[in-house]
Amino acid sequence: MKPTLAGEMIAEFLGTMVLILFGSGVVAMTVLFGKGAPGEIVNGGYTNITLCWGLGVTLGIMVAGKITGAHLNPAVTVALAAFRGFSWGKVIPYAVAQTAGAFVAAALVFWNYRQAFLKFDPALEKTAGVFATFPAFPDVPFAGFLDQVIGTAILLFVVFALTDERNQPSGILTPVMVGLTVVAIGMSFGALHGYAINPARDFGPRLFTVLSGFKNNGLTDGSGVFWVPIVAPIVGGLLGAALYDFALRPHLPKN
Numbered sequence: 001m002k003p004t005l006a007g008e009m010i011a012e013f014l015g016t017m018v019l020i021l022f023g024s025g026v027v028a029m030t031v032l033f034g035k036g037a038p039g040e041i042v043n044g045g046y047t048n049i050t051l052c053w054g055l056g057v058t059l060g061i062m063v064a065g066k067i068t069g070a071h072l073n074p075a076v077t078v079a080l081a082a083f084r085g086f087s088w089g090k091v092i093p094y095a096v097a098q099t100a101g102a103f104v105a106a107a108l109v110f111w112n113y114r115q116a117f118l119k120f121d122p123a124l125e126k127t128a129g130v131f132a133t134f135p136a137f138p139d140v141p142f143a144g145f146l147d148q149v150i151g152t153a154i155l156l157f158v159v160f161a162l163t164d165e166r167n168q169p170s171g172i173l174t175p176v177m178v179g180l181t182v183v184a185i186g187m188s189f190g191a192l193h194g195y196a197i198n199p200a201r202d203f204g205p206r207l208f209t210v211l212s213g214f215k216n217n218g219l220t221d222g223s224g225v226f227w228v229p230i231v232a233p234i235v236g237g238l239l240g241a242a243l244y245d246f247a248l249r250p251h252l253p254k255n
Contacts, residue, residue, distance in 0.1 A: 005090065008068045009097035015064030016072045016101030016200060022056030024109040024205060027130045032116040050186035058179030065175065069163075072098060073198040075237035079156050083241045095200060102204025106131045110212060125215035131205035133194030133229050134218055144193020145232045151189040152197040152236030153243065155181060160244040166252040196229035203230055 003011070026049050034045070057072070064070040071077045074095040080086035109131070110117065121127040128134075137143040158181045161167055162174050186195050196202035206226055209217040218225040 003067050005093060008090070009093055011064040011067035012071060012094050012097040013101040013104075015060040015068075015070050016098045016204075017060075017105045018063050019056040019060035019072055020102045020105030020201060020205060021108060022059065023053045023201070024106055024131050025112075026052035026056075028109055028113045028116075031127060031130055032113055032120050046190075050183050050190065053186055054179040054181075054183035056179075057182045058175045061175035061178060068094075070175075072200075073233070073237075074098060074200050075152050075198060075233040076156065076159065078234055079160075079237040079241040082238060083160075083245050098200035099204040099207075102200050102202075103208050104204075106205035106208040107212075110208070123215065124213055128206075128209045128214040128217045129194070131209050131214075132202050132218055132226075133196045135225055135228070136192050138223065138225075142228075145228050147189045147192040147195070148197065148229060148232030149236035149239065151185045151195050152233040153240030154185055154189075154236075155197050156237040156240035157244045158240075160241055161248070164244075164249065164252070166249070166254070193228055193232075197233050197236070199230040199233055201229075202226075 030045055030049055060072050061070040064072065069080075071080065071094055074091075077086065077091050077094045077098075081088050081091050117124065117127060133144075135144045159178060162177050182197070185197060189195055203226070206217060206219055210219050215221065216223070
């Protein structure tokens with residue numbers, strides 16, 4: 001039976017929620033329980049973060065894959081609408097479901113670690129970065145734009161390559177390979193703006209920080225940084241998808 005739009009939105013909601021639960025959860029662990037923080041847990045820092053985000057992507061894809069193909073990312077949804085015939089009428093519903101899933105996941109992570117947040121950052125003025133991304137150079141909001149474009153372009157280029165049966169058959173390894181692609185992007189292009197490479201992954205949790213009273217949240221603090229991880233991934237996703245379709249796909253076997 002073909003899933004309804006409501007069923008597809010539920011799948012995107014839950015898949016994105018799983019992705020952000022692991023992603024924001026590992027950042028919370030690293031920030032709140034790193035060396036010198038409450039609990040004195042010594043962990044792998046940035047390596048842990050990149051690996052767990054990749055695992056979160058893999059597991060989120062496995063949750064929603066059979067129903068929607070597991071977009072989990074408005075940049076993916078827009079690219080599929082532009083280059084693979086996905087219905088433009090579903091782009092906004094999918095993006096809403098993805099953003100809502102990310103919001104709920106952020107709320108669950110905060111609820112779980114609330115006491116640690118309040119002990120480490122009682123005024124909630126320095127931990128919004130557990131949930132949303134911020135530029136490494138705050139005085140130059142555009143500094144992270146290019147790496148968001150490049151990172152998302154890489155993501156969509158590889159996703160199109162992995163899911164194109166003319167290139168190679170899709171299968172159980174596809175979610176793993178997409179997750180590893182996210183790990184590689186994080187390790188290579190993650191420093192300037194936290195490699196959101198996904199508008200829902202960033203805006204949903206950022207909206208949660210605003211409603212929960214986090215200071216310096218990038219949305220209501222006057223810094224104006226919130227738009228970079230929204231616009232740049234959309235631009236990068238379209239560029240990566242176009243690169244695959246126009247530079248590589250025409251040269252693949254027809255059968």
